[in-house]
Amino acid sequence: MAHRRGSLALAVGPLTTAALLAGTLGAGPGAAAEPADYTIDVDTTRTGPKIDDSMYGVFYEDINRAADGGLYAELVQNRSFEYEPADNRSYTPLTSWDTKGAAKVVNDGGRLNERNRNYLTLAAGSSVTNSGYNTGIAVRKGKRYDFSVRARTDRTGAPLTLTLHDASGPLAAARRITARGGWSQYKASFTATRTSAAGRLTVASAAPAALDMISLFPRDTYQGRENGLRKDLAEKIAALKPGFLRFPGGCLVNTGSHEAYDEKSGWQRQRSYQWKDTIGPVEQRATNSNFWGYNQSYGLGYYEYFQFAEDTGAMPLPVVPALVTGCGQNKATDDPALLKRHVQDTLDLIEFANGPVSSEWGKKRARMGHPAPFGLTHLEVGNEENLPEEFFARFKEFRAAIEAEHPEITVISNSGPDDSGPVFDKAWQLNRDANVAMVDEHYYNSPQWFLENNDRYDSYDRRGPEVFLGEYASQGNTFGNALSEAAFMTGLERNADVVKLASYAPLLANEDYVQWKPNMIWYDNDQSWGSANYETQKLFMRNTGDEVVPSKSTGTPATSGPITGAVGLSTWATSAAYDDVSVTGADGRPLFSDDFSAGDAKWSRAAGKGEWAVEDGAYVQSDETAENTLVTAGDKGWQDYDLKVRATKKSGKEGFMVAFGVKDTGNHYWWNLGGWNNTRSAVEKTTGGAKQTVIQDSTRIEAGRAYDLRVEVRGRQVTLYLDGEKWGSFADDRTAEPFRQVVTRDKASGDLIVKVVNAQAAPARTLVDLGRGAKVAPKARVTTLTADPAAENTKDNAPVKPVDSVFTGVGDSFSYTFPAHSVTFLRITSSASGNTTHGKADR
Template identity: 75%
Template sequence: MSGTRWRLGLGITALLTAAALLPSPAHAEAAADYTITVDPSAEGAAIDDTMYGVFYEDINRAADGGLYAELVQNRSFEYSTADNASYTPLTSWTADGTAEVLDDAGRLNERNRNYLALGAGSSVANSGYNTGIRVEEGKKYDFSVWARAESGTTLTVTLRDAAGTLAKVREIAAEGEWRKYTATFTATRTSNRGRLAVATTAPAALDMVSLFPRDTYKGQSNGLRKDLAEKIEALSPGFLRFPGGCLVNTGSMEDYSEASGWQRERSYQWKDTIGPVEERATNANFWGYNQSYGLGYYEYFRFAEDIGAMPLPVVPALVTGCGQNKATDDDALLRRHIQDTLDLIEFANGPRTSEWGAKRAEMGHPKPFHLTHIGVGNEENLPREFMARFKEFRAAIESEYPDITVVSNSGPDDSGATFDTAWQLNREAGVDMVDEHYYNSPQWFLQNNDRYDSYDRNGPKVFLGEYASQGNAWKNALAEAAFMTGLERNADIVKLASYAPLLANEDYVQWSPDMIWFNNHASWGSANYEVQKLFMNNTGDRVVPSTATGTPAVSGPITGAVGLSTWATSAAYDDVRVTSADGETLLSDDFSGDASQWTHTGTGSWTVQDGAYVQTDTAAENTMVTAGDPAWKDYDLHVKATKKSGNEGFLIAFGVKDTGNYHWWNLGGWNNTQSAVEQASDGGKSTLLSKAGSIETGRAYDIDVKVRGRQVTLYLDGKEWGSFTDDKPAEPFRQIVTEDERTGELIVKVVNAQDTPARTAVDLGGAKAAPKARVTTLAADQDAVNTETDTPVTPVRSTFSGVADEFTYTFPANSVTFLRIRQR
């Protein structure tokens, strides 16, 4: 049995059994639980330098209060109920005396409409973000304000916290029409709770009250917060996709105009974001706050250049996404947006003698930014309407700029009717590249390593612009790492890939998970960040073909109780029956009495009304009630359901093990636009089957679910709606081998996403390798999460001296390991 490679699972019983079968310790050393076989002579896919990048969107206060280094919140008094119902023009400000925000002919300019009228002897103080304004002892901070004041007016500017002053008080003599005034503070103490106050001796108008740390990223004016920018730079991203995301193509699409009044709820317009900061607009951010546009297109291009990344802007296609699902029929508006896109390319690439190239040069960058790719649209759920408009954008761009790659997209999901239609249209149109987005459970990522193996090698390339496994624990990052080995194996198809979202202020979270977390004084990389950084800094130039043994699949029937739920909807359920495959009644409830058979595990308000079980809270999400035995298998579930009011339809659950593990048929989901079967695994969801469709209010539906083993068939009003077999294994052991042509190293990348070590025989296929390898390992408990004060997921570097043509390496439990092996 010498040299035999055992294909065993990694349970303790299996290991003991294997040991018992071996005749001697020598043979035990030769045995391995996995094998990796490398073929260095075979041709693998080339990996572009730009394969891995970052996607930036102003979500979770990623810009103001985040990457944009401005320390004053609502610096130009533009906050409005259009941004957030709780906002006023004085949000984050405290006034002492007479202070009124005005919007009249006395404003600073047309874009910056609101300003503060401050009475004699009055003052205002700003609270910044999080707990306050962060200053560090000995560091300099640049203050500025635009003011209009009577002759002899003195503005007194202070920086303090509850314990006292944080810097020497500054007094500024102000007089006359609008003018910018500046001062510099040097902090005498460190504080996270600072307040910036401005007081006046006489009536004065103030606008654009600003405080910037002198120590920005690369010392740039109107610059970026240094620690956040440096964490992004440390990823070595090949591209920077910006500015979104849902905020790109949501809103009215209109611009400001006197004819239409003061338009605030509109899509992201790049021209609003360039030029002097005091002349830039603010906007109602899709994610429920105000965005100042102090961090605008010029700063994005400059940042991409600074970190060595390809800029990849995304412009609206005049079809809204992210649940809005509208398409404009205004041809003049479409023409203007197409021209704006051509102007954007000129702004990035045009000579300084061109109209928009001159504006770039005027801002401080006479040389072009070398734009090569541009995205049109984001997650549109109306694929035919989107494609009609995309073609017009592409034709105009290719006519003037034939070398620009115009990127399309496939909607918001990894599968389903919208996805399939979008891909069909993209193929028919001969699109160069399609932007895919999906957020799924860790199990989905472990199950779908082979996703791109079957993609058409002659069709459009893939830009995986947004993906994440619905959590920041180490188990999430492990699953993503396993999936990334499949991305690299298919580097001929997947040309670009970026985790999303990038940034999150811990006190202003609209979406989680996120790669980098921060507050006003610290930042830290998530477990997902460490995985992305490891892959992005060790990508290699080509794939070296390799194979590996797998983990024996463990399968069994779908088991679990049943459940009813709603999402932002009121619905009534009746005549619930569960019958075993042999006809035994397991559950029967017509709600003629109480609901004692049901357990309420979610939110919402459930009561028995008129012989039905009714959930009445139209704001509550996931209102799950469950009944039955978690051991149930092979059964038929019948439910009669009626939507009473709200945004969506019904959620009929089966295979319910607990609150985080179940299947449900989501009828009328996604704002009542489609239906799908979703599987929840440890709280994360992935879609197994999806179709377009909606649910009518007031109509009774007969819903039946037939579960046999892992095969499920679904019926709506007696007609088969769809079926699926949930039997795809979640493979915890994945690997890829690449070559770094500059160093001559093979990079063996192995993910072991299970609780036991993976003893592995590695066969380099005759490659002449040096005996020592540089090793980087990420390993932690699966539930470990990096925080500000504790980072259990941290790379450990070591040296392995046992490299040979054939050698054995034990990959730790729950680990990602990279071995860089120098070839001789």
């Protein structure tokens, strides 16, 4: 997961996404539009690239409470009293607990074990109550729930009363157990007599007792497993039929400390994610700080990930840290002994997954309940490192060791956090020069970018490395976002000889604990729902096919003209001063000038966006906490002009932004100098409220220094100068093509799968030519997703869902009208085969 500031992680609002798709193509949602005419020519006599069964998969990261409070079915929050302010300033060891009487969290030599350091003591007549996640503990009438606790008492016995209740009263009959002697586990079960999403679990003790690992699990977990997964979430993931499962992240893999456990100082809480911490008995797994602002119990660990991959038929794809932090931290650990240990840990991981029961780590796997190997074939080292040379030096150490002992394992590298730029280019050069087998790319861009970049992989070198598109998404969960992603996915399939693996990200989000938007599957404590993106991904993942069938289609006439718009100034978490702003036409004609000697009357800004005022003859934004403080001036109709401004960073995290081509706050370009915590600079294009990076470099901005900036706009060509030197240039001339298609073949069924995305307000009246004499059945099964681009699935309403139908007019050449704003799958059966089964791919 890319760690970016809010502007790049925020979802696009429903209206802005609709405006993007409608505005680009000339008609608003719901507006009457004449059908557009297209042709699709399919060469059914030829075959294109093979598509691997593993092409589409899922990327799981513990973000947005995806593990504890999410996929991990445990209903008790902070079950072992390990929450600490080190994990989150608001935490205490009693977070999510209420106590009555004398109750105290203790960390001393009487603890359960060295990795489970805190425990609770209750005096006689005292109790402790857990509130779970979201609104409380969710239970359903008639369902069973299994309770367990580790308890210790110095008396002859400590009777414990267990109650499950909400504000209206009991949710199940109370249970009683008696703890005796040293630390032991005690169990009981409840059968819910009512349904509630606001339950509470109370443990009351009639005698002094010590408690730890207070747990409540639904009996009905996914596949009925103990210490298992929340059934509705796991089933939604399984319904995708994922080809692979990438885990456990993401930013949490390569962030935090790489320190080892130190018995003198106690457990290192901010420890990088290390797989050995996550296996074995759950009460012995270390709690760790999570990069995303909370802690993780590791109840859901590597064994459970491998097991879930096996249960869903997915290829397991673990990611291990490379000792170079990413996600905005950008530090390389220079410790040969530590590197050697992490390399050995990775070799041990392969043995844990694949080794015989006679091996050290294979024996540990067998003791956990899985004597057979898990069949690991791919492993990734690192995630989004922004220091390509430092990362690659360490990556080579991992790869050499793995290939020496396990040549059957594909070792995957990465290309940093962006789709382009100097880090991306350097990383790819290093990977190509070293003949790396596969490179992981990540990008989160605007819907406009996805509509413009369908051909991204057409020009990639077929000799390698292959591409793993490990994380991608447009910036929102509306159907308009899903349409743009679907259009892009047709290009992924067309290039299946280069793009071998692809996964949308992130996978899961608890609606009350959100660090990142958008997400594929949303949930609270008792409900879950798939986004519009989920429904789109599911159709592609279940209708992939085995090979590409060559095809081509006509395009939509381009309608873009020159870049036009006003100018603007902005900041992000920074105080900056601007002066001597001027705009002149390409012919030298003055259009605008402001030295702020007469105040700021020429500028307009949104209420509450920063603190702008004229100070010492300059226009100053003084609020270091304010983000996106854009002020604008001039005419939205300006084109072919030069913008000049003097800018000075006064204080704060970043630099300054100069905007051009400004239509409004959601549609503009800006030159962002000293962005991303002053680590790089870029031109960003905002369309419909969603951003994409056009060009970037590593320029940083010094505080107190005045910079002279000049932006030349000519047609759709832009050239930028920093202190008189050319900084960069670009031509924003890519077409946001709304009509995209790809055709694949399901060899088992003989089906041709014609996949068409029509991301515009006009129906697409299309002639489909399969070639003279093509032997096909007259009926095709059709699955269609269509909705207003602003439509968004929620817990209460799911307007984006597939509709099945039958089309009876198939021949070697036939006409079909693809609805406006739609994704359509036509499954056409070869009449020569006489096979009408669905094959491996089906909705």
